[in-house]
Amino acid sequence: MKTGLIGTGRISDIYLQNCARLPGVEIVACASLDLAESQAKAAQYGISRVCSPQEILADPDIECVLNLTIPAAHADIALAAVRSGKHIYSEKPFVTDQAAGQQILREAEENGVLVGNAPDTFLGGRWQTVRRLLDDGVIGKPTGVGAFVGTHGTERHNPNPDFYYQPGGGPLLDLGPYYLTAMVFCLGPIRRVAGMARRTFDRRLIENGPRNGEWMPVQVDTHSLSLLEFDSGIIGSMMVSFDVWDSETPRFEIYGEEGTICIADPDPVDGANIFGGEVLYRTRETARWTHKPRPTGREEWQRADNHHGFNGDWRGLGLQDLAMAAKQGRPPRASGEMGLHIFEVMDAIERAPHTGQYQDIDSRCTRPDRLPDNFEQELITAGLKGKDGD
Ligand SMILES: NC(=O)c1ccc[n+]([C@@H]2O[C@H](COP(=O)([O-])OP(=O)(O)OC[C@H]3O[C@@H](n4cnc5c(N)ncnc54)[C@H](O)[C@@H]3O)[C@@H](O)[C@H]2O)c1
Structure with missing residues (x-):
């Protein structure tokens, strides 16, 4: 082509x-x-x-x-x-x-x-593996999802980071598409959302490239929390932030009636380059919750086989x-139809804090x-x- x-x-x-x-x-x-x-x-x-x-x-x-x-x-x-x-x-x-x-x-x-x-x-090996686990019923019927991504923005690695802090930017529109698209690919469309957000800094310092030391204005919220309800009845939450210096929270997890799928460290620092990476899961049989004494380490998670290829960027x-x-x-x-649905979801999450109400999503x-x-x-x-x- x-x-x-x-x-x-x-x-x-x-x-x-x-x-x-x-x-x-x-x-x-x-x-x-x-x-x-x-x-x-x-x-x-x-x-x-x-x-x-x-x-x-x-x-x-x-x-x-x-x-x-x-x-x-x-x-x-x-x-x-x-x-x-x-x-x-x-x-x-x-x-x-x-x-x-x-x-x-x-x-x-x-x-x-x-x-x-x-x-x-979501066409990369990691998300295709997650979807295969779901399609194969490994965690039973999905019930919930959570995504948490904390970064400190783009001004330390992008020489012209202004657009990330102008309308059309912000962590929700920048990082949100990766996690919401993965959610919709795994769990189907979203029917309503709620949200809270804040803007921690009114201006931010460019810390690389020829403009190192230059301040730029911040015109968008930079720390966003949302609640999501899917057509299927699954409920979820998402945090995306440019205001977090460090965290142990970054995870993408899907909960099911029979188990949990866990994507640890979705690697937002490298620009959410998350085509590949390990996919962990636990089921009713291997859940720590049910064992006494409880095992503690990550090594107890089962690693899903990844047959799909395309795990790099x-x-x-x-x-x-x-x-x-x-x-x-x-x-x-990777369709415009899905892109528009994801955009409406993000737009509604942005609107929600100003209305204090759930926002219905029209597109599917x-x-x-x-x-x-x-x-x-x-x-x-x-x-x-x-x-x-x-
Ligand atoms: N940089 C990243 O890590 C990254 C990662 C994933 C996705 N993206 C997305 O990719 C897109 C581009 O990001 P980038 O970092 O390459 O930006 P950039 O600022 O480095 O490059 C933007 C390019 O678009 C051109 N451009 C801007 N307005 C134009 C117009 N009206 N007509 C024609 N050309 C125009 C500029 O001349 C420049 O070549 C954004 O939507 C961003 O969200 C960026």
């Missing part, structure tokens, strides 16, 4: 590395607001053409736009792409405004193009799936199918260059 990249900033490197390895996605042109930046990326990754975003959108040979711009620009570029008859795959969050997201999906359907959206971490796998979906005439797994999305167990082999046959760690 001939793809034009718009947005050649920090996250574009991993996409460009992975697109060169994944079969079926060919980056044929790149553009951004910064010509020199795009030229440097094109030279580094062998992209033959550097041009303006408008030229990408106007080129009839380009079938898909990969939108790696900042959140505030996602919707305009996605809409322009679908209006040009191109598939679109955007970074998260899908949009920063619900109506714009609805319009993108509506016009995409009218124009017969697909809308995909990051995060695609495989950002772009969702775009690969979209390219396959376009050929197979099916919706992409299809729970994506698990990848086939032999997916990695399928891609190798199709021309995947290099596996994890190669």
Whole structure:
């Protein structure tokens, strides 16, 4: 699928590395607001053409736009792409405004193009393993879920972290999509939410790069707590924060009638690079609760076998799936429909503290199918260059 990249900033490197390895996605042109930046990326990754975003959108040979711009620009570029008859795959969050997201999906359907959206971490080995445990009934019927992610923001590693503290940013819109998408992939859509939030600092200090020592204003809440109720009746909670220096809490857990699945340390520090990693579980038989004397260590958890591959940073796998979906005439797994649902959930969590009331969620999305167990082999046959760690 001939793809034009718009947005050649920090996250574009991993996409460009992975697109060169994944079969079926060919980056044929790149553009951004910064010509020199795009030229440097094109030279580094062998992209033959550097041009303006408008030229990408106007080129009839380009079938898909990969939108790696900042959140505030996602919707305009996605809409322009679908209006040009191109598939679109955007970074998260899908949009920063619900109506714009609805319009993108509506016009995409009218124009017969697909809308995909990051995060695609749920296509990695770790989350596919979690889903397999659930599908196999290892913990029985799911009843609850919890996700806790504490970081101290982006100003120590990102040289231009401003957008994380402006509308469209904040820990909820930045980190929330990873955990909410994993929840929806595992447990289905969410029907109502409640929330509390605070903004601990009104300004924050950039502590790296050329702007080291510069203060920037904070326009969004930076510590968010939420309660979630799923269509299935499962209830959950989530904490996402840019105000936490350190913690032992980071966990993603799913509780079931017969056991617990635990993802320890979802690794937010590396930008929530959580395609892979161990999946632990305990059941009625192995729960510490039922043993006397109680075992104490983590070694008592059972480790699930991970057969799926794609445990490194495989950002772009969702775009690969979209390219396959376009050929197979099916919706992409990392879909705009799910991106819009997740955005509405986050928007409602943000609204909730100001109303003091539960917020109903109107949108719904299809729970994506698990990848086939032999997916990695399928891609190798199709021309995947290099596996994890190669
Ligand atoms: N950096 C990360 O660790 C990371 C991780 C996961 C996801 N993301 C997401 O990826 C996206 C990009 O993040 P980043 O860190 O690469 O940002 P960045 O600021 O480094 O790069 C943004 C790029 O978009 C371009 N751009 C901005 N507005 C544009 C417009 N209107 N038209 C055309 N180009 C435009 C800029 O010129 C730049 O090339 C964001 O949505 C972010 O949430 C980032």
